[in-house]
Amino acid sequence: MKLNNNGILAAKGFQAAGTHTGIKKQKKDMAIIYSEAPCTYAGAFTQNVVKAAPVIWDQKVLSAENTVHAVVINSGNANAVTGATGHNDTQTMAEVTASSLNIQKEEVLVCSTGVIGVPLPMDIVTQGICKVAEQLEDTKKAATEAAEAILTTDTFAKEIALEEQIEGYTIHVGAMGKGSGMIHPNMATMLAFIATDVNITKPMLQKALSKCVNLSFNMITVDGDTSTNDSVIVLANGQAGNPIIDQEGEAFEQFQSMLFEALKYIAISIVKDGEGATKLLEVEIQNAKSFEAGKLLAKSILTSSLVKTAFFGEDANWGRILAAMGYAGVPFDQEKVTLILESCVGSITLFKEGMPIKFSEHKAKRILEENEIKIFVEMGEGVEKVTAWGCDLSYDYVKINGEYRS
Template sequence: MEIISGGVTAPKGYKAAGIYAGIKKKKKDMALVYSVVPAKAAGTFTTNLVKAAPVIWDRKIIQEYGMAQAVVLNSGVANACTGALGTENNEKMAAFMASELGLKKEAVLTASTGVIGRQLPIEAIAEGCKLLKQELGEDKEHAGLAAEAIMTTDTFAKQYAISFELNGIPVTIGGMSKGSGMIHPNMATMLGVITTDLAISKELLIEAIREDVKDSFNMISVDRDTSTNDSLLILANGMAGNEEITEKNEAYEIFVKALHTITTELAKMMASDGEGATKLFECRVTGADTKEQAVILSKSIITSNLVKTAIYGNDANWGRILCAMGYAGASFDPDKVDLYIESCAGSLKLVENGMAMDYSEEMATEILKQKEVSAIADIKSGNCMATAWGCDLTDKYVYINADYRS
């Protein structure tokens, strides 16, 4: 398994584009991911009761056909809470793009991100679809342009690619995603597109992505707000030429491992680029009796505003971590907890059996000052663990969100 540069165009048979269509003020705002042949399509979507129009469309396409050939995405307007007109505009976006590509509209998945409640500027979308078709390219620059065009408050474009071999045949997976506010995915994240040239059955593609998000995108949080638009889409066009995977054999396991590397890396990029964040905050809970218990505890820690502000202040205020575990809703014995912090600057045990160690505050601050910091809580009961990723909460998060629409 090898990490390669690039993103959604890394596998065979995929092209991409990212352009400015006039939805946002000056920045790129439309992207296209296109497979030259029909691809198996799967996805996971937000659990929010308020679902954006593109989420409803994609779920229907994937359930009814399980195939698609393109994903058209826009940033700037989320097309959520937009009623019948929003549904109509979303279908128009798919139809415009399909017409440019010579496809039927049911072959085009859609995704939107941006302000809730505003209607899509449909003329701009129509022009954007034309431009996207013209600008399509298969090199990594084009993948980068697409990743850039779906950014909202993100500070960098997020993409990742991996290649591996199945019986001597090279297979590639590429992906892109965007954050960076309203991030607390539940079954999916706010706009991610994964492409692969793997040949795999529809059923196993669906199962792979559903299982995967539980340990990747669903384990990150920027602000505990599960968005209305969360969508993770995966296209598999079979152009690698491998024997189609139709059972959970070794080839499936290799694919799942590669997929997980991509989704985890994209998820971590999203957490580290959380709105206003200065660092990635990883939290591992070990010694749990069940995986679920470890998930609940680790997510409670990374979502606590008080923990997040302490991390911002490089303050080893570990009481807040134990407090966040205590109200998480999973059982454990507070008097058995060991707590460590860790980063490239070193590792330090802060708490043993629920009580403070006599540690150096200077050392603790030095560890927490780094760009990627971890907290490890060992609850010393069973053998299960989970890892969650978040970020610090900063004054910049407040500025960004007090002022988002203006």
């Protein structure tokens, strides 16, 4: 069940705040999520060789096996490729947050997002943390302000709240995320935060997260660029009071489904808000030889600049889809391939078992005028179904990224 009214604060026992501190000129730029009860923590992070300082901190905390109480997040500056200064600044952010909340610095996770290679303005950051910490609340307004404070080139806040009964206990999952450019997650994405009151062990939480990330964030792309700061963080404070989930079984499956729904919602929201995007593209590879083969094919289609510009132009130039599949690094038999485009107004078969199908350009244009387009690719080679999401490539992508630092 989807609840739209309290975002990251859907679960019991969490507080949040988000405000403008001065890292950005005018927009909100800092948020804190806090749970008085200690949280089990699971995370998934960028596989980029160049990892931002806060990613390295959060990975250290993850391996230290302690519980956590808070996450502090700034936008407007990624604190990436900033050398030793960057690592000191992340540690200072954790220390100042800890002292504001009367906890230990090792109980604080840190995330940063924004421009790469510029040291953080630490006077502004430390004063900002104290200011945000004073504003912590468990209201809908606070949840939304936190979701707004983590945005960069995003045009809308991305929040979801879910509630389900698991073994007779009411479990909540709240989530918020950000991301619009430099989106091509590898084992993780831009920033996403999930707060839940489920009672679960750390290994089972990490297991659920890893599986859900693979099928959500790892299946989206905006521009093929894997960020230095991608992080997905789940905090579980156990306040729902359910018997602890410490093994696979029905309760674990139910929680994992909730988590997947939340992550998929945030992931698709990020693609919809892709820099300059005018259309959401969903690729479904049907009857692929393997999950990995299907994923490579789907992502090759969705990262092709030629495919992306064709959809921007509302042009059923399906040859570019076949060409992109052809260089995906996966052998296949084009005589078995069928290609169908679909939107809410109808569907059209462009290519069937190796042969182009004559189609009405008028009907194709009508289908492609919609904002959400599905691309079905039948491979006829196996039984795997793989779904991935991307967006088109527009003039505005060039505008946004040609002028980003200016």
